Amino acid sequence: MDKPSGLLSVPGRGEDKQDCAASRVQARFPEALVVHRLDMATSGLLVFARSPEMQRLLSDAFATRRVEKRYVAVLGGLVEADEQAIDLPLVTDWPNRPRQMVCHQRGKPSQTLLRVLKRDTARQQTRVELLPLTGRSHQLRVHCLAIGHPILGDALYAPPALQQAAPRLLLHACEVGLPALGEVPALQLQSPPPF
Structure with missing residues (x-):
């Protein structure tokens, strides 16, 4: 499924949070099973399985990092290096859930590769490709913030401007x-960015 931004991957708590990617896919394919998730604000490719056996195989492929994932994002500021590896451990920021944070004492290992696609000096923005090597919650958003370049439109992590x-x-x-x-x-599944 090509999930739009603003749609939950799976149902949330409450009557008003039942519309989600899973329920929409299951309306057409009742046997569809969730394999992985995207943040509500993130758009793009979401994989579902059509049998318990395939769900197990796909889930195992995601867990053992045999699935290649590529994201495109637009970051605030001009990213200096053309390529960089971000290796910062992440943990839930409990007082501010669902926010995550970098924590070298309690965080779980988290790695992201970043490649600059285009720098827009007039707007002070950088279009990047992000390749997550691990799959932590909010990993790409927190890693971009940690290197000083939050993702544009990020209501959880970016400064107001x-x-x-x-x-x-x-x-x-x-x-x-x-x-x-x-x-x-x-x-190999592909979906062009809508921005």
């Missing part, structure tokens, strides 16, 4: 590469 610089979080899951699983061949 950068929150208001875009009508939504400018983060899109644009590519998912699934390995061969059983008799199912490898598959």
Whole structure:
């Protein structure tokens, strides 16, 4: 599924949070099962399985990092290095949930590769490609913040000026590469960013 920004991946608590990617996919394919999630504010590719066996295989592929994921984001400021590896441990910021934070004492290992696609000096923005090597909650958002370049439109992590610089979080899951699983061949899924 190509999930729009603002839609939950799975149902939330409360009657008003039942519309989600999972319920929309299951309306068409009742057997569909959730494999992974995207933040509500993030748009892009979301993978579902159509059998418990495939859900197990796909979930294992995600857990063992055999799934390639590529995101595009627009960051505030001009990122200096053309490429960089961000290796910062993340943990839930309990007093400010659902926010996450970098914590070298209690955080879980989290790695992201960042590649600059384009620098816009007039707007002081950088379009980047993000390749998460791990899959922590809010990982890309917190890693970009930690290097001093929050994602535009990020209501949780960006300062007010950068929150208001875009009508939504400018983060899109644009590519998912699934390995061969059983008799199912490898598959490369793509979705161009809508920004």
